[in-house]
Amino acid sequence: xxxxxxxxxxxxxxxxSLKISCKASGYWFTRYWIxxxxxxxxxGLEYMGIIYxxxxxxxxxxxxxxxxxxxxxxxxxxxxxxWNSLKASDSAIYYCVRxxxxxxxxxxxxxxxxxxxxxx
Amino acid sequence: xxxxxxxxxxxxxxxxRVTISCSGxxxxxxxxxxxxxxxxxxxxxxxxxxxxxxxxSGVPDRFSGSKSGTSASLAISGLQSEDEGDYYCAAxxxxxNAYVFGTGTKVTVV
Numbered sequence: 108x109x110x111x112x113x114x115x116x117x118x119x120x121x122x123x124s125l126k127i128s129c130k131a132s133g134y135w136f137t138r139y140w141i142x143x144x145x146x147x148x149x150x151g152l153e154y155m156g157i158i159y160x161x162x163x164x165x166x167x168x169x170x171x172x173x174x175x176x177x178x179x180x181x182x183x184x185x186x187x188x189x190w191n192s193l194k195a196s197d198s199a200i201y202y203c204v205r206x207x208x209x210x211x212x213x214x215x216x217x218x219x220x221x222x223x224x225x226x227x
Numbered sequence: 228x229x230x231x232x233x234x235x236x237x238x239x240x241x242x243x244r245v246t247i248s249c250s251g252x253x254x255x256x257x258x259x260x261x262x263x264x265x266x267x268x269x270x271x272x273x274x275x276x277x278x279x280x281x282x283x284s285g286v287p288d289r290f291s292g293s294k295s296g297t298s299a300s301l302a303i304s305g306l307q308s309e310d311e312g313d314y315y316c317a318a319x320x321x322x323x324n325a326y327v328f329g330t331g332t333k334v335t336v337v
Contacts, residue, residue: 144272144328151229151313151315151328151329151330151331152264152266152272152315152317152328152331153328154317154325154326154327154328157326166324166325167325168323168325168326169323169324169325170325202271202272207277210319211259211260211319211326212260212277213260213262213274213277213278213317214262214264214272214274215274215277215283217271217272217273218271219271220271
């Protein structure tokens with residue numbers, strides 16, 4: 108069974124850095140694209156980007172390019188989403204997601220989400 | 228602002244059939260497979276329809292998808308109270324070089 112287990116909720120201040128994680132299990136980690144989706148309070152879903160752990164090929168949505176960093180550690184089957192300087196507008200739930208195949212495909216597995224609260 | 232446009236809301240009575248539209252362009256729906264996701268209150272989304280209108284195991288056949296040109300729709304037949312939630316279409320967009328979600332539709336069972 109595919110599982111994506113995300114790190115717990117975070118409360119941070121604007122300007123601080125943050126790295127949240129997503130530990131994958133139940134499949135060959137290096138052979139599937141894995142990424143992140145944002146959901147701001149009361150709003151819809153936004154694709155942030157994906158990484159192919161086998162070669163670290165990373166594709167960002169233009170909306171998030173330069174604002175976050177997506178990475179993966181194949182030794183512990185874990186993907187990360189990182190901010191160097193948080194803003195209040197980064198407050199949201201962040202879902203870890205796995206692509207079912209090629210990078211045009213659907214997200215067939217979702218983590219439970221990590222809530223990030225950033226105070227100004 | 229999303230490039231896939233959905234109606235904000237729709238409603239139906241138990242047993243009724245409802246449809247949700249998703250309007251896009253040749254760079255997304257017109258050129259790539261369209262996916263549908265369901266997000267029930269307080270939970271993570273899950274995929275409902277993928278590929279050529281395929282359903283993952285466990286998704287009832289009450290849910291069906293269709294696509295024509297640059298538009299698509301999701302039909303829910305035999306509407307049930309547990310279907311209340313938000314529904315999103317999504318596809319790859321070749322112009323944006325990104326996966327895009329629709330604006331989302333809230334389904335209410337009255």
